[in-house]
Amino acid sequence: MSAVNTSGGQQVGTTNIPAAADKVPGPDDGARNEPAAPVAHWSDVTIEDVFAARDRIMPFLHRTPLRSSATLSRMTGTEFSLKIEAFQRTGSFKTRGALNALLQLNDEQKARGVITLSAGNHGQGIAWAAREVGTKAVVYMPEGAVPTKVEAIRNYGAEARFAPDMDTIRELVAECQREHGYTFISPYDDARIVAGQAVVGLEILEDAPDVETVVVPVGGGGLIAGIALGIKAQRPDIRVVGVEPEGATVVRPSLQAGHPVRAEKIETIADGLAAPVAGVLTQAIIEHYVDDVVLVSDEEIINALWTILDRTKILVEPAGAAATAALLTGKAGARKGSRTVSVLSGGNIDPAKLKTILPG
Ligand SMILES: Cc1ncc(COP(=O)(O)O)c(C=O)c1O
Numbered sequence: 001m002s003a004v005n006t007s008g009g010q011q012v013g014t015t016n017i018p019a020a021a022d023k024v025p026g027p028d029d030g031a032r033n034e035p036a037a038p039v040a041h042w043s044d045v046t047i048e049d050v051f052a053a054r055d056r057i058m059p060f061l062h063r064t065p066l067r068s069s070a071t072l073s074r075m076t077g078t079e080f081s082l083k084i085e086a087f088q089r090t091g092s093f094k095t096r097g098a099l100n101a102l103l104q105l106n107d108e109q110k111a112r113g114v115i116t117l118s119a120g121n122h123g124q125g126i127a128w129a130a131r132e133v134g135t136k137a138v139v140y141m142p143e144g145a146v147p148t149k150v151e152a153i154r155n156y157g158a159e160a161r162f163a164p165d166m167d168t169i170r171e172l173v174a175e176c177q178r179e180h181g182y183t184f185i186s187p188y189d190d191a192r193i194v195a196g197q198a199v200v201g202l203e204i205l206e207d208a209p210d211v212e213t214v215v216v217p218v219g220g221g222g223l224i225a226g227i228a229l230g231i232k233a234q235r236p237d238i239r240v241v242g243v244e245p246e247g248a249t250v251v252r253p254s255l256q257a258g259h260p261v262r263a264e265k266i267e268t269i270a271d272g273l274a275a276p277v278a279g280v281l282t283q284a285i286i287e288h289y290v291d292d293v294v295l296v297s298d299e300e301i302i303n304a305l306w307t308i309l310d311r312t313k314i315l316v317e318p319a320g321a322a323a324t325a326a327l328l329t330g331k332a333g334a335r336k337g338s339r340t341v342s343v344l345s346g347g348n349i350d351p352a353k354l355k356t357i358l359p360g
Contacts, residue, residue: 040281042288045191045198047233050226053100053195054202060099060132064088064200066207066341071311076327078213078340082308083204086316086347090124090152092272093200093223093345094187098125100196101185102133110135115182117141117169119219119271120149121319121346122187127158138182140169146271146350166276188222189279197223201230204341211238212338215323217345218242218293220275221251221282227343228289241333242286242293243326245270245301251286252293254278269298269357272319272346294332300325302357308344317349 064087073080085093102114113136116126123139130137137158141150142165153160163169177184186193200223204214214231216224221242228240244252245268254260260278268274286293296304301318304325309315323342326332334340 040284042284044281045194045225045229045285047229049191049195050198050202050230050233053096053192054199056103057096057099057196057199060089061095062088063203066204067312069311072307072324072328075307076334076340077330077336078327078334078338080327081208081211081339081341082312082314082324082344083200083207083341084314085200085343085345086314086320090121090128090156091346091348092121092125092320093197093343094121094125095128096125096199097190097193097196097222097226098122098185099129099132101190101192102126102129102135104192105133105135105183109183112181112183113137114185115140115173115177115180116185116187117166117173118187119274120146120153121272121348123153123158123160124149124156124348126185127153127156131157136182138176140173140176142166142169146348146353148350149348152348186279188220188225188275189281190222191281193222194226194229194281194285197226198230199226200343201227204343205231205234205238208339208341210339211341213239213241213332213334214341214343215241215243215326215332215334216343217270217273217319217322218244218251219273219319220277220279221286222279223343223345224251224290224293225279225282225285229285232289239291239334240289241326242290243322243332244293244295245273245322246295246297248274249295250275250278251283252295254283255287255293259283268301268318269353270301270318270322271350272317272348273322292333294326296322296325296329296331300329304328305357306359314344315347315349315354316344317346318353320344320346
């Protein structure tokens with residue numbers, strides 16, 4: 001179904017997903033751009049899993065609003081609305097998947113605690129959810145992580161640890177997991193995470209049943225895999241389009257290669273979208289359901305951020321502006337006059353970064 005998937009055909013696998021997802025990706029996973037072992041299939045997460053996730057998590061979370069904007073409609077040439085995940089607990093959609101995963105821990109796993117790696121928002125989601133379910137959380141982050149995200153993770157009660165780069169982080173996470181028996185929760189390549197993020201798709205469908213194109217920012221691919229599943233399993237006629245920064249694209253080249261590959265470079269203002277490697281489960285789901293993945297520049301993301309602030313008074317982080325950038329530039333390929341929904345995925349902007357992108 002994917003417009004960028006030139007491989008033709010799905011991976012067919014039989015492996016148990018939670019077990020595969022519990023494995024910390026090794027520094028070499030995807031590094032040589034060779035096909036990953038076929039360990040996942042798009043049907044490994046079902047719409048029933050998504051409904052169950054909604055029932056499990058929504059008693060604790062906000063149902064975020066869908067807001068239209070006349071000016072953004074005019075500027076995009078579509079009937080435009082924003083799904084405002086910046087208003088979710090912890091300031092991003094990440095809390096949905098994190099809570100869905102942590103609410104399914106057994107007593108022994110809960111007693112030991114969880115470990116994850118994150119650019120910041122997933123770490124906040126895990127830290128918040130860990131506090132809710134009463135378990136310990138350790139979050140490894142790159143040394144350059146946004147300070148306000150680090151502070152929030154600590155304020156929710158999790159332990160924040162740092163390493164210079166993702167390869168080192170993965171090694172340290174694996175080591176720490178072995179030593180303490182923590183459960184690893186991937187930021188995106190995990191059936192429980194995908195099912196939790198998919199609840200965003202259910203809500204969009206309820207609030208905008210006449211939507212024609214849903215545009216979603218893409219990092220590792222958990223959000224778009226979930227939203228595409230939540231929508232397309234019920235309404236295959238709706239287009240779902242992903243957006244990556246030009247300076248940090250992994251999902252588009254992975255679809256072109258037919259297997260998850262590594263980012264060639266990670267250089268973007270959108271720290272939330274700077275995933276170093278695509279997921280295996282997410283790849284299978286995205287290949288099956290997603291119509292296209294397009295690229296936007298940092299300049300286009302920054303323009304979208306200021307346009308959103310100007311027109312809706314909502315301050316988003318750069319990752320949260322990427323989908324709107326693709327609609328403003330016409331790259332999302334939405335039909336003129338059709339109903340569109342742009343997923344405003346998070347609002348945790350770094351005040352120091354904000355100063356550097358102020359319009360001159
Ligand atoms: C604000 C924001 N938007 C989008 C994404 C992308 O999500 P995913 O990695 O599931 O594709 C992230 C990931 O951290 C994020 O923090």
